[in-house]
Amino acid sequence: MRLLRAPGVYTPQEDTELLVDAMNAAAIPTGARVLDIGTGTGALALAALRGGASEVTGVDVSRRAVWTARVNAALQRLPLQVRLGNALEVVADEQFDLVLANPPYVPAANPCAASGPARAWDAGLDGRQLLDPLCARMFDLLNPGGVLLMVHSVLCGVDTTLRQLRDNGMKASVVQRRLIPFGPVMRGRIDFLERHGLIDPGQRHEELVVIRGDRPERAQGDGGAERAGSR
Known part of the structure; x- marks a missing residue:
């Protein structure tokens, strides 16, 4: 699928490809409602629509990315909704069957918020500037039985992501590595x-992972699955 890309918009790369592979392996249910966080060119969102999703919303903080994703959707004649802003604010009161996330995760020397194109990758000293809020809010963004697929580097803490998702009432595991x-x-x-100490001396490779998080189905007789510590 050929996509247009405005200057400064993140180019789909290995992490995008890895997330598409994980999405295809997960088999999107026909009619699923999908959220794509940090949609960029819309590559993941459009792949979800082609995979059988009935409603896909892409969100990005970059105006250029929003414009780019809308143009690509129009060219592909696919009904993608694209919104501008922080996904955790823009869709705060909504729930989805599948959430796709390729957030910024590269450790950066400047702990302040990135600007310009660097917003697509810079994520604070430990790379978790956006990963931590996503893990904290993901349970509420998913319908019961809903699935998160999120990609990031091992440099920013795979075990931390798994623990945070589990602490917030979700099942979590690594489903793809590259x-x-x-x-x-x-x-x-x-x-x-x-x-x-984030890489070994002479290290010139990094491992990417896709983490799958599942919100449990509602349990019969107890009014539904509750997030750990929510009451």
Whole structure:
């Protein structure tokens, strides 16, 4: 599927491809309602529509990304809804059958919020600036029985993501892995990554993972599954 990309909008890469593979393996139920967080060009959202989803919403903080995803959807003649803003605010009162997330996860020397194109990858000193809020809110974004598929690097803590999702009432596991060479962004901050012990000296590869989180179905007789610690 050929996609247009405005300058400054994240180019679909190995993490996008890995997430598409995980989505195809998960088999989207026909008629599913899907949320794509950080939609960028709309690549994942459009793949979900082609995979059988009936309603897909893409959200991005970048106006250029929103415009790009809308144009790509129009060119593909697919009914993608695209909204501007922080997904945790824009769809705060909604629930979905599937949430796709390829958030910024690259550790950055500047802990302040990134600006410009770097918003697509910079995520604070430990790479978890957006991962932690997503893990905390994911239970509420999913319908009972709903599924999260989220990709990130092992550099920002796979065990942390799994623990946070489980602590918030979800099942969680790694369903895809891929070792890839450093791209331009990672190569440009090797000294920082080595100095903070995030990579080994001489390391020039990182492993990407897709984490699947499942919100349990409602349990019979107890009014539904409750998030741990919510009462």
